[in-house]
Every structure is written in C-alpha cells, then in structure tokens.
Amino acid sequence: MEERIKRNEFLKSLGLKGAALLAVYCGASACQADAGVTPASNVDFSLDVSTLAVGKYVVNSQVVVARVSSSSYVAVSQVCPHENLLALTYNGMNFYCGQHGATFNTSGSALSVTNRSLTVYKTALTGTSLRVYS
Numbered sequence: 001m002e003e004r005i006k007r008n009e010f011l012k013s014l015g016l017k018g019a020a021l022l023a024v025y026c027g028a029s030a031c032q033a034d035a036g037v038t039p040a041s042n043v044d045f046s047l048d049v050s051t052l053a054v055g056k057y058v059v060n061s062q063v064v065v066a067r068v069s070s071s072s073y074v075a076v077s078q079v080c081p082h083e084n085l086l087a088l089t090y091n092g093m094n095f096y097c098g099q100h101g102a103t104f105n106t107s108g109s110a111l112s113v114t115n116r117s118l119t120v121y122k123t124a125l126t127g128t129s130l131r132v133y134s
C-alpha cells in the first residue's frame with residue numbers, strides 16, 4: 001500500500017524548520033508567494049528599456065514588463081490571479097506562473113489553470129524610456 005506524506009511533513013522530518021524550511025520552499029529566488037497579494041492599482045514609473053531584448057522581461061514594483069516584439073512592451077501585475085501569489089514571469093511568448101503553471105497571453109487573458117485575467121497596465125515609449133502606468 002502506498003503511503004503519501006505531504007511535502008511539509010517530509011521536510012520537517014528532515015529536521016528543517018523556520019527559515020531553512022522557507023528556503024527549501026522558495027529556492028534561490030526571493031519567495032514572495034504570500035497568498036492574498038493584491039495587484040497594485042496606482043502604478044506609475046518609467047524604465048530605461050534600451051537593453052531589454054525581445055522576449056525578455058524585468059520586474060519593477062511588482063510589475064512584469066516584457067518586451068514582446070521589437071517595438072512593443074506589455075506590463076502586467078506580477079500577482080498571479082489564480083491564488084494571488086507574486087509569481088508571474090514572462091517566458092518569451094506568454095506570461096507564466098511557476099506556482100501551478102498558469103499561462104496568460106500578452107493581452108493578459110488566461111490560457112490555462114485559471115480563467116481570471118491578469119491586471120494589465122498601460123505603457124508609453126518615449127525614446128528608450130518606457131512609462132508604465134495605471
């Protein structure tokens with residue numbers, strides 16, 4: 001008979017607790033997977049995007065800014081609407097959440113896992129300065 005234990009119980013059985021346990025959950029990157037994060041409603045900042053290559057992204061103030069083509073950028077909240085976790089990235093084609101694998105197109109519409117859309121912010125490019133605002 002197969003016996004399953006939860007990951008948390010397994011890690012605790014290894015003697016991990018507190019910060020060490022959190023480090024295992026979060027890996028090397030900063031873990032901000034706190035449930036209940038709300039997408040920012042008052043966003044307004046500018047970025048120098050001169051070195052941002054097509055297919056790449058940056059995160060600023062919990063906003064993922066992706067260069068989706070040579071002349072266009074998309075800015076969305078880093079908060080995944082599936083469980084409101086700060087976990088969104090851009091994989092070169094779609095926005096992606098590593099928590100449970102949700103994907104979203106560059107319009108912010110859900111493609112898998114959830115049917116909730118991303119919070120999308122406006123962008124305006126002036127020279128190499130991209131303004132992101134709500």
Ligand code: FES
Binds near residue numbers: 082100101
């Ligand atoms: S929190 Fe993003 S897919 Fe579940």
